[in-house]
Amino acid sequence: MSIQPAQESDFHAIVRLLDETALPHADLTPEHLAHFLVARDGDTVVGVVGMEARGDAALLRSLAVAADRRGGGWASRLVDALEARARESGIRTLYLLTTTAEGFFARRGYQSAERDAVPDAIRATEEFRGICPASAVCMARPLVPMAEPVPVS
Numbered sequence: 001m002s003i004q005p006a007q008e009s010d011f012h013a014i015v016r017l018l019d020e021t022a023l024p025h026a027d028l029t030p031e032h033l034a035h036f037l038v039a040r041d042g043d044t045v046v047g048v049v050g051m052e053a054r055g056d057a058a059l060l061r062s063l064a065v066a067a068d069r070r071g072g073g074w075a076s077r078l079v080d081a082l083e084a085r086a087r088e089s090g091i092r093t094l095y096l097l098t099t100t101a102e103g104f105f106a107r108r109g110y111q112s113a114e115r116d117a118v119p120d121a122i123r124a125t126e127e128f129r130g131i132c133p134a135s136a137v138c139m140a141r142p143l144v145p146m147a148e149p150v151p152v153s
């Protein structure tokens with residue numbers, strides 16, 4: 001299995017996986033996939049995670065691993081890879097909403113955050129505005145920027 005950028009041709013497989021895992025996808029379009037990663041076993045998509053970037057903040061969303069592949073560290077690898085890409089593209093804080101995986105993210109350094117403390121641009125995403133239940137916990141994680149190259153004098 002490997003982790004790769006999602007292709008637009010993965011769209012239906014990703015929607016199926018989100019559907020099977022009861023995660024919201026009503027707002028998802030093929031254009032979103034430019035910021036999505038998939039775990040692939042051969043031709044089969046067995047895991048997914050994505051982000052919606054807004055300035056230097058981003059919403060981490062749509063983390064799902066197929067039921068028969070769980071417990072093998074794939075969600076952890078997907079989140080590691082997404083965080084690395086977020087860092088590379090200048091994202092300083094990742095936000096997310098979850099009803100099911102608070103413990104998973106807490107172990108990865110995400111902390112509960114008041115929704116009022118979330119930047120307006122993140123709160124304006126469809127996931128925040130309605131499709132995620134109001135009972136979902138909001139979490140945030142600051143990303144340490146990649147080391148700046150030391151100037152040579």
Ligand SMILES: CC(C)(COP(=O)(O)OP(=O)(O)OC[C@H]1O[C@@H](n2cnc3c(N)ncnc32)[C@H](O)[C@@H]1OP(=O)(O)O)[C@@H](O)C(=O)NCCC(=O)NCCS
Pocket residue numbers: 021023062063064065066069070071072073074075076077096097098099100101102103104105
């Ligand atoms: C949550 C989910 C993505 C985890 O996938 P996974 O590939 O099994 O996760 P990993 O194998 O990387 O798990 C890493 C660790 O987190 C723990 N963990 C996994 N899911 C967890 C959860 N929901 N809550 C708390 N801890 C969890 C694992 O037990 C494992 O612990 P260990 O290192 O002590 O063995 C998967 O269960 C899933 O798709 N669930 C349905 C969709 C969902 O809830 N997504 C989250 C939306 S925000």
